[in-house]
Structure formats: structure tokens, C-alpha cells
Amino acid sequence: MDACVVVFPGSNCDRDVKVALEAVAGRPVRMVWHADTTVPACDIIVLPGGFAYGDYLRCGAMAAHSPVMRDVVARAKRGTPVLGICNGFQVLTETELLPGVLMRNASLKYVCRDVRLKVEQPDTLFTSHYQKGEVIRIPIGHGDGNYFADEATLDELEAEGRVVFRYVDKAGNATAAANPNGAQRNIAGICDRSRRVLGMMPHPERLFEPMLGGSDGRKLFESLLATLH
């Protein structure tokens, strides 16, 4: 698996996801600078967490118009898998590779803590090593993770099986108390119609080895490795 991680000047989880990808895949990850106009040939492009250009405007709004994103969008449309984590998810919605928008958390506060996620869709190249309905523990760290889309779009996402992760309690129920940011229908991650573009607010790279306190995030990278070799 050859992975490229896009580095915006304000990215701050770029190294973290690189470490996780390299630990799982056993080969070096390439970092691609935001000012580059082409992404090298690779099996997957990762948009990491952070504050791309400071996010003083709507999160990801400027990043969506950066030089590198033109090529990322074009490559995604030709079938290259793209994973957007946290800020990366925000960028993906701003480029309209994914529908909806990430609004300010309902609490109006940044929140960093572990959440429980239900894996709704194990039939993507990102989630094939999880069981359907498996409840996993992954950290979040964001101020703008409140997923919003209109009812018709949400119904479409559900009908097409594109809600990949949902915030749940330990028992797997998508309750209001288990929702850390007010996201519509407890949505934590969605994919596009091709199922090759995934955006998620939680950070799988933050719990990918026991030393960090858990390894539920590791299976996401192992799923990718299994599919993309």
C-alpha cells in the first residue's frame, strides 16, 4: 500500500497518521505539500486532522480551494481512495466529494475524548476488518464535528448504506447522550457513492497501538492494507 498524506500548513495530525500507516503497512508514507499541484501515484490519499489554513473561515473552506486539492478531487473521481480524518472530513465536504457540512459542536466547545462508534458498514475498503455492528472506541478532538445535511440527503445516505460510523453508547444504541457534537442521526463518518471516499470525525490513528491505551483504530489501517496491499 503506497499512501500519500496531504500536508496543509496548519495540519497537525499529519505525522500521527503517517506513523500509524507506516506501522501497519511497513513501508514509508509520502507527504504531499499543499502547494503541489499533483499528488504522486499512490493507492490512497489521506487528508489529516488539524487546522488547514487556520480555519478562521469555515473549517476546510480555504483548503478545498488549495492547489493540491484540485488534483485530489480529480483523482478521487477517477477512483483513487481518499480518507479524510477530522479536518480532512471537513475539507471533503467543502470540496463536495462528500455531502453535508460539519457545523460548530452543539455544546459550542471543543471536545477531546474517547467515543464509542458502531461500524454500520463493514463492506468498504476502510472497514473490512470490522464486524457489522461492532462497537469500537476511538477518540475525537474537534470543535466543528456537528454533521448536518438536509433530511432528503440523510435519507439517501441511509438508504445507500453510506453512513459508515455512528456515535453510540456502550450497548450500541445511538442515543443523544452518546452524541458528542449534535451530529444529525449521530453520524460520525460517511462515504461517497463509490464507497472509496470516507470522511470521519474520530481519529483512528490516536488509538492504533496498546501503548496509547487501545488499538481499535488499527483495524481501519489493516482493512486498507488488506484491500490495497
Place this chain on the structure above:
Amino acid sequence: MNDAKPALTPQIVAEHGLTPPEYQRLLTILGREPSLTELGIFSVMWSEHCSYKSSRVWLKTLPTKGPQVIQGPGENAGVVDIGDGDAVIFKMESHNHPSYIEPYQGAATGVGGIMRDVFTMGARPVANLNALRFGDPSHPKTRHLVAGVVAGIGGYGNCTGVPTVGGETNFDPGYNGNILVNAMCVGLAKKDKIFYSAAKGVGLPVVYVGSKTGRDGIHGATMASAEFDDKSDEKRPTVQVGDPFTEKLLIEACLELMATDMIVAIQDMGAAGLTSSTSEMADKGGVGIELTLDQVPQREPGMTAYEMMLSESQERMLMILKPGREAEAEAIFRKWGLDFAVIGKTTDTGRMIVTHKGHVEADLPVDKLANSAPLYERPWVATVPPKAILPEWVPAPNAILDTLKIMMGTQHLCSRRWIWEQYDHMVMGDTIQRPGGDAAIVRVHGTTKGLALTCDVTPRYVAADPVMGGRRRRPPRHHRQHELRQPGAA
């Protein structure tokens, strides 16, 4: 000197926080009357904030040496050897007054300032901590102050991508009118790649990098040293405004430049901005310095020399480069979208000469500027020891469990989770022990070494008996090393 020199009235001198004897001291040093810019420069250098004129006599008595101490007080931060060629660089600093006036920006710029003190020495910041003291929770200002300070610490630290892994928060009516906001930053560097601030060498370019200079924070250092009164709200313009995105760019650009061999000396522009950074760097290097303020990147037109020398605009650094390397260094800063300007050079005159629009605005002796602040041993009154409270005077509670519940619910002992969950404490992927316990553990990246970090003060003890209170801390855990093992490993 500038032709349009205003006469310095006793009132102008007083507004600069100088007492009549201090002004006499200045006249003696210069042998003439200062220009307004020179008065401004000396006033910030002699402020309590920059000169420690009232506390230095006591701080000098602290133990500062040890076999693992690479750098004690006197530089931007302290440096301690942690073996294997690694060094930990750390510092804690208060930002109390700005945070009381404007809690969000006061706390945010406190975090930014302390991070610059650490990465200016060559360290990548790996952890932030804070120690906060607020007034009575029922006091009308407390809620506003807590919300603003916590949001400011998070808003700044989270964006820069440095985890905020620990801290403490206490409430006491004694802080109603004067909260304490202490920010700490811990960084890691290689022992043989530590950068200092001494501008050694003559004819070297003086380089300004980072944000542009604006009119914010002028006289911040003087303000931070003043007593609070009812007019404190009017001092809002002296509080600086932080830009954590630019700080993040500055960290990456400086560390990239530090990987080369172009830097002779480097220092952040903190309190008293250009004034203190230039005079301290020149003094430590034993050189003079010439500045041309026309070259300083400015946020707005029409700024005077006085304003530029005293501005405390954030996210700025001053460097002395090896000659001829300016273009290479500039390319790095341009890549990160930051301003880069050669604003002067080092000289062998021992004087700081500041010119603007063809006029000499200041011509001052560097060593006097850096070292001639008055030192005071202020009168003090011994604390009256409180009466002893004997255990037998306090009746044992009837229901231990109920008492425990009451204690856990008090403002002193209740959970601080709602605070530290607003801080990104996991970014960088090395937080092995998260907040909420006795100490956080941060792994030295790529190794099995870890730093256990906490900050802890017990102000009640200090108030009751300063000497015993100062002694009675938990054993120092900062930078104690732990061998990290994967859970389950032998």
C-alpha cells in the same frame, strides 16, 4: 534625534511607570534627556515584568545548578539533560493581568508566548500544561473568566497541534480581583542542537520573522507590572491578540531553519517586543546593534518608532544569521508564508542605534539598557503564623460516605474533566497517560522513554506559612524518566 521631540514632562515620565528617582537614574546613565522613544525603551526594560527589579534579589537565592542542568535561568527557557543525547526544554510563565482584562486573548497569548520561549531554543514543543487560579465561583466575574481562559488556552494550543496534557485549577475568594494564569510548555531537542540568544559577532544580519508589527500590546509589560484598579477595563488595548495558525507556521519554519547551520542566535519577541529582544541579544553577545525600523514588516501605515519598539504583537522572532545566508533562510520562511526582513546588523560600538525615516530615534548603551535596572529589596512583614488546628477539635463525621460525597462535590475536589476535555491532549500521538491522574506521561517520540509531567502548588499552605508552603510540594516529577512498556509486555 528626531526634530519634533516633545518635551518630557514629569507627567509623561510618570505615565511610563518610572518614579522620579528612577528617572534621575536614567538621566545619569545617558548624561542627557532621553527622546520619547528612548524613554519608552527604558521604561519597558525597567518594568517589573522585564527586569524583575523587586523579585530578583529573592529569585537569585534559588538552587539552579545540577549535573543534568544544561541551562538554568537567564535564557529563554531551562534545559535539562535526559540522556541518549536528548534534552528537555521547558518553562512556565504567568499571564495574569492580560487574562483578567481579556480572558480569551490573555490566556491564548500566554500559551503562545511560552511556546515561543521553548522552540526558540531548538525544541519541538511536545506538551503544554497550565495552573489556573480563579476567585469564588459565585463571584460575578468568575464564570466569564473561567470560560474565557479555558477557551483561550484550548483555542491556541489545539490549533498549534501541541497536546495540553495537564494542569490544575483552584478557586478561592482571594483571587476575585486578580486571577492567576500560568502556562507551561515542554519541548524536546537534541543536546547538541540547542540555540541561544547571544548575538556573538560583528556585521551580522539582524533578521525579523513571523507576523507583522501592529499597535497591539504597546506597554503590555508596563501594564502587567502595574497595580489593578477600577480603570483596568480601559487597558484592554494593551492586551495582545494571538494567532495560533501563525504560531504553528513559525514553529515549523524555525525548526526547519534550525536543522541547518545558518543561525547564530535567536530569541522570541515577547514582553517589550523588539526592545527587549534586540537589547538582550546584543548584550549577551557583547556587541552593539543598529536597527532600521523602515524595514520592519508593519500591519498598518504611519507607525512611529516609539510604537514599533514597544509593540507586543505576537508570533514574532528575532534572529542573527551567518552573513550571506539570508536568501536561503528567507526561502524557508516564504515557504511557510511568513514575513522575513533584514532590519539591521550587529556592530562593535556597544550601542543600540534605532533609525526611522532617516532620523536617529534612539542611541543607547546596550549594557546599560540590559543591566542597569534598579534592584529593590522591598520592605516586608513576616506572615503571622496561623493558630494550630488540632485534629481533636474537629468532630469525626457520622456518615463517612456522605462526607466523602460532599467533599467530592466541592469546588476544590470536583472533577476537572470538563476543562481538560476542551484541550486536545492526544495530538502528536505520544500521550501515554492522559489528564485526570496525578501526572501525564508523554513519550519521547520514537523511543521508549517518557516524561511524567504535572504542576502543583498549594496556595493555602503558602498563605499560611510561605517558607513551609514553598517547600511543601509533591516530589518534583517533571522530566523524571520512565521506561515505557507496551501493556502485557514483561
